[in-house]
Amino acid sequence: MTTSTTPESLPQILVVQHAELEHLGTLEPCLASVSRLRLMLAYGNVENYARTVDRIVREGAYDALIVLGGAMSLLERDVHQSLNETTRLLRAFLRRDVPVLGIGLGAQALAWSLGGQVWAGRTRGRSREMGWYPISLTPRGRVDPAFRGFREIDSVLHWHADSFDLPSGAWRLAETDLYANQAFRWGRWAYGVQFHMEVTGQMVADWVDSRGDHLAGMKRVDPDILVAKAVRYCPLLKPRVETLTAFFVECVNTARTEKQRAYIRSTGEK
DSSP: OOOOOOGGGSOEEEEEEOBTTBOOTTHHHHHHTTSEEEEEEOSSOHHHHHHHHHHHHHHOOOSEEEEOOOSSOGGGTTTSTHHHHHHHHHHHHHHTTOOEEEETHHHHHHHHHTTOOEEEGGGGTOOOEEEEEOOEEOHHHHHOGGGGGGSSOSOEEEEESEEEOOOTTEEEEEEOSSOSOSEEEETTTEEEEOSBOSOOHHHHHHHHHHOHHHHTTOTTOOHHHHHHHHHHHHHHHHHHHHHHHHHHHHHHHHHHHHHHHHHHHHHTOO
16 A cells, blocks of 8 residues: 655745845755745845744744855844844744754854854954865764765855854764864754855855955955856765755654654544
8 A cells, every 4th residue: 555645744844045045055956845845035024024933933833944044144133133033933943843954144043042152253363264165074973864975075165254152962063174163963953054055056156246245355265266166066065965955854754753643642642
């Protein structure tokens, strides 16, 4: 006997997007066939975003949360007030113990939501980290199922000026010489990834075109070479992204099943 999967039976994953040019990228096709994706735009009207966050927190209907990157700084939450709502949303999902994935700014917001300090690199004598550079997996990272595809990889895209300290109880999974916290895991299934594994060649070209000021003064970063390297490295990243995404969805399904069983036990249903 075979069991058919209907769209209604697939897990619901909420995706928070902070900037037009920072979308799911290569994660989208990996997720679209095995889940129901709901995109929520955090840019635009902050009051509307806050009301939507209120409703989502109140209803608790989503099975997982993905928080994407953005060009703003978490240290400027008074200016970018939507970031306060994003951290409120993250904390609500963390309290429910459902899988969470933060990328770029999303990783910093996740760390902040868990009590980790976010800081500007310049305050600790660090330059911005921009361009294609290798990462090193920690011993924890080498055995973590989400990162088994990253054991051997030449380079990933780095694009940030801020970083964070690990929250209490978190495990560092990946690092570079300049910034130690490139990826971390907290609990069973909350992951933060500072680098940008999700990019496509077009995304990199768009970032270079629209955010040239981020690269100003960086002698080691040639915009044309940065875009050219995307042609080489993005296809190499794709299978790694597929591995990480597959494990994340596996976590989502496990968490969902556990909650369904807990509900049945609590109500005495059979």
